[in-house]
Amino acid sequence: MTDADAETGDTAADPRDCLPGDVAAVQDALVSWYEDDHRSFPWRETTDAYEILVSEVMSQQTQLQRVETAWHEFLEQWPTVHDLAAAPRSEVVGFWTGHSLGYNNRARYLHEAAQQVVSEYDGAFPEDPDELEELMGVGPYTANAVASFAFDNGNAVVDTNVKRVLHRAFGVPDDDDAFEVVAGALMPAGESRVWNNAIMELGGVACEKTPKCDEAGCPWRPWCDAYETGDFTAPDVPEQPTFEGSRRQMRGRVVKALSRHGELALDTLGPRVRVDYAPGGEHGREWLRGLVNDLADDGLAEVTERDGETVVRLRE
Structure with a gap:
């Protein structure tokens, strides 16, 4: 900080200042809410990194109800990472298209990532987010999700739902760096699996674009700025391009x-x-x-x- 900054008080605000004083109470409320009742998806019942990676890639801009059916059928056809690595790429891409799972490149990258795991890691997935990012088609978000849900070794997940929750609940400014800082400060140390599932569930069932605070029993109502003020504005959410005729x-x-x-x-x-x-x-x-x-x-x-x-x- 320069002398001029000190004189004028012109210092950058710490995004964590948005958080309530009793962060532990906020954490406990969310985890208890999630553990009491949450949507049941099969990939939440496994810690198999391969099965979780498949679910994460399938879930990119695809409705979860459709993903669930495709996920089961995919794993019936290719139950292990070795099975997928050995499969003809054309069969994997054909499955992807047949189940309307979005961009076919995702199938190609998933297939190549499986081959990497088999050839470079002897079939055992790396457990660190940075190392998981070395797999074909695996970006920071997916790498962190696999590290969190398979190995309980991830950082705080920050997706569109999480940004919406943090912006509404605590007034976190619409800034990627600020969201990262606050999300990281909120996550209990060493509990990425339950925490990331819980905060994404909150954004998916209670703090949607149209909020359902009371109906969903949102656990953060005692601290939520939006609930108190009635102002439920949120960061812009990119719209999916029109698919029909595209x-x-x-x-x-x-x-x-x-x-x-x-x-x-x-x-x-x-x-x-x-x-x-x-x-x-x-x-x-x-x-x-x-x-x-x-x-x-x-x-x-x-x-x-x-x-x-x-x-x-x-x-x-």
Whole structure:
């Protein structure tokens, strides 16, 4: 701090100043609320890192009800990380598309992460968030979630729900660094598994975009700024791009057709992607070639020229 800062009092506020004086009471209230009653998901009943990673990747922008069915079926087909690592990539991507689990790259990355665990870690997942981030497609949030829920070795999770809770309850400013600091200060040391589950549950069932404070029995009502003032504004929540008719939807249809029919010539594939496909039309060969080239660039498909035709198949 400079002399000028000292004279004017111009010092950066500590985000932890937003917290109530009795942090232990806040912690106990949330954990007790969660342990008394919470939604039951199968990945909350396991500490298997592979099963948790699968759930985390599937849950990215996908409704949990749909994830639950897909998660069970995925693990029936590939019960262990060794099974997934040995599977043909085309089968994994085909499963992903068939269950409408979002971007197909997630299936590819999950498959490659399984191969890394087997080849680099002898089938045993690393337990530290930083080391988990070395796995293909595993970012800071997912790495921390796996470390927390599998090994009780994570940091405080900060997702959209957690930000909304902290902003409303304690007036934490809409700033990523501030959220990280306050979330870390709130989490009881060495209890990342129960704490991260509990605070995400709070955001998912009580402090949604439309809050259900009394209905859900929110345990933080005695300390909550929003509950006291009635001001339930929250940080902006990014909206999911429209899926119907999107390029993402069309890519998914390409993958689904190839996984079902195997290798297809471009003009045979086209009508299976769009009913209005016409080789020379707006949604014709040039448009379709762009889709399959994107999939090839992502390592999901192979495109070859044979006897004057463009032929596409999923990459093994």
